[in-house]
């Protein structure tokens with residue numbers, strides 16, 4: 001039997017990804033959330049979700065203030081269409097602010113036991129219906145790309161799992177007439 005290689009504990013659990021560090025900040029402010037999503041999606045090279053052209057998109061500005069458009073719109077020079085970072089993603093067609101989306105993604109990724117729509121509702125101020133809609137979309141996006149795709153392939157590693165129920169008292173007969181007490185182990189019991 002080959003030796004099972006184990007990773008040093010703590011190394012994986014302790015290291016927080018860059019995204020995980022930045023998500024809480026993105027949840028606090030809509031501009032920060034939009035810029036976070038834009039960077040995640042385009043990495044500085046916005047592509048038009050309407051025609052697919054890269055490098056022809058620019059941020060629209062407010063005519064009076066010169067600041068970035070309040071709706072965080074972009075425009076494509078190639079096709080003339082306007083869009084936001086939501087277009088062409090699961091965040092499209094909903095008025096849910098990006099701060100709430102960031103919070104939903106963050107909790108869906110970081111909670112060990114998953115997150116309920118009720119928790120999301122409490123933290124984001126969304127209606128229960130909106131929270132449920134958002135979490136459905138997030139879970140759908142986190143699922144396999146198609147039904148035929150297997151959920152887990154290759155080497156699968158997992159931490160802190162618990163398989164089975166509580167240990168139960170076994171009968172003497174099932175243990176081969178050996179009373180198990182402190183210090184008992186199967187190796188010494190089998191020795192002649």
Ligand SMILES: [Zn+2]
Nearest residue numbers: 048051076079
């Ligand atoms: Zn375009």
